[in-house]
Amino acid sequence: MLALASPLPVEQVSLIEAVGRYAAEPILARRTQPALPLSAMDGYAIRFAERPGPWTVIGESAAGGGLNRALAPGETARIFTGAPVPEGADAILIQEEATRDGDRLTMSGEGPKAVGEFVRPVGGDFAEGAALIAAGAPLNPAAIALAASGGHATLPVHRRPRVAILSTGDELVAPGEPTPGSLLPASNGPMLAALLSALACAVADHGIVRDDLAAIREAFAKAAETSDIIVTTGGASVGDHDLVLPALKAAGATIDFWKVAMKPGKPVMIARLGNAIVLGLPGNPVSAFVTATLFLKPLIAHLLGSADPLPRAFAGTLAGPLPATGVRAEYPRARLIDGRVHPLIGQDSAGLSALAAADHLVVRPAHAPPALVGEQVELLSLA
Ligand SMILES: Nc1nc2c(c(=O)[nH]1)N[C@H]1C(S)=C(S)[C@@H](COP(=O)(O)OP(=O)(O)OC[C@H]3O[C@@H](n4cnc5c(N)ncnc54)[C@H](O)[C@@H]3O)O[C@H]1N2
Numbered sequence: 001m002l003a004l005a006s007p008l009p010v011e012q013v014s015l016i017e018a019v020g021r022y023a024a025e026p027i028l029a030r031r032t033q034p035a036l037p038l039s040a041m042d043g044y045a046i047r048f049a050e051r052p053g054p055w056t057v058i059g060e061s062a063a064g065g066g067l068n069r070a071l072a073p074g075e076t077a078r079i080f081t082g083a084p085v086p087e088g089a090d091a092i093l094i095q096e097e098a099t100r101d102g103d104r105l106t107m108s109g110e111g112p113k114a115v116g117e118f119v120r121p122v123g124g125d126f127a128e129g130a131a132l133i134a135a136g137a138p139l140n141p142a143a144i145a146l147a148a149s150g151g152h153a154t155l156p157v158h159r160r161p162r163v164a165i166l167s168t169g170d171e172l173v174a175p176g177e178p179t180p181g182s183l184l185p186a187s188n189g190p191m192l193a194a195l196l197s198a199l200a201c202a203v204a205d206h207g208i209v210r211d212d213l214a215a216i217r218e219a220f221a222k223a224a225e226t227s228d229i230i231v232t233t234g235g236a237s238v239g240d241h242d243l244v245l246p247a248l249k250a251a252g253a254t255i256d257f258w259k260v261a262m263k264p265g266k267p268v269m270i271a272r273l274g275n276a277i278v279l280g281l282p283g284n285p286v287s288a289f290v291t292a293t294l295f296l297k298p299l300i301a302h303l304l305g306s307a308d309p310l311p312r313a314f315a316g317t318l319a320g321p322l323p324a325t326g327v328r329a330e331y332p333r334a335r336l337i338d339g340r341v342h343p344l345i346g347q348d349s350a351g352l353s354a355l356a357a358a359d360h361l362v363v364r365p366a367h368a369p370p371a372l373v374g375e376q377v378e379l380l381s382l383a
């Protein structure tokens, strides 16, 4: 799926607009941090070899300022956190360990233990020209701070994918509407919109489309004009009213694959329609959620230029048993409590109650024997 499309075009955006995206090229430091040796504490700038004093206080260095001359032997300067350490000083005596009487200062506590104590050296964080953020690395809040500190007000990133959501099914009504007979609220649209709201993308909800070949085909053609990704739910399986595949073909799409040996999620399909990638997700709410987690999220990360778009599994210990698997890999919903994996009751593909209680998916390979309490399993976080 990832090979079907390349990261979207690059744009230069403000730091805050870059959050949640990925660096489109290596971000280099435009300045050295710290640019001068800075104090890490409030106290006095001293020469280490002169402990325990006494020293004569000759002035003050505050953040944003500095002392206007070097310290001579026997001299010290009052200094504050973030202030430049004057020439001639090589350590900071914190004020809790100092006694001052007018201009006379002596050490009353243990004092610094080595030359350089509480002095942040020039370039201790990074030097001008250093690679701060690698191409394809996530621009999380820490990276944004690093870029700002490195002298950047804007960053090169890939454009946000535009994602269209289409819910198919004659049985669906908008959430909150009456549900007489076999009608039911369309929950997949809001679920996908919620999942996407945490990602750097622009979402357009195209609403509910009836189980009608022409209607679905038209909805595809319209969505393809303005979307990088089209996500559908429902109508993906083999029933007479499952029309997403024929509608895609009628719209001129190239089908890349249909059906994956996974449970839930078996009927998932991937296609190309014009410049858009189509993800046909199953209608069952849990199947739609699991396939959105395993396919849609990585696809968005890939289009945003992530160097590492796939979810990363980690190991956990089972607190409850899991049955043998069949021909499909399985992704049972579980809750991690005190470091142990509790599989949830109600693993049906339509069981939203268990899904909402889950914070992890267990990854179970196909043809696996039953997994017993205490056994190690692979986990994917839903956070
Ligand atoms: N004979 C077979 N039948 C089925 C197979 C199969 O291989 N052979 N696969 C099953 C599997 S696995 C799944 S998963 C489902 C997926 O079916 P569809 O993608 O065609 O989904 P629908 O039939 O349209 O709906 C399934 C289910 O989900 C409800 N639904 C649909 N959309 C929504 C929505 N937006 N919000 C809430 N609920 C929704 C729908 O009412 C159905 O109950 O097929 C199996 N069948």
Ligand code: MOO
Pocket: 262, 263, 264, 265, 266, 267, 282, 284, 286, 287, 349
């Ligand atoms: O794949 Mo379906 O998602 O087993 O219910």
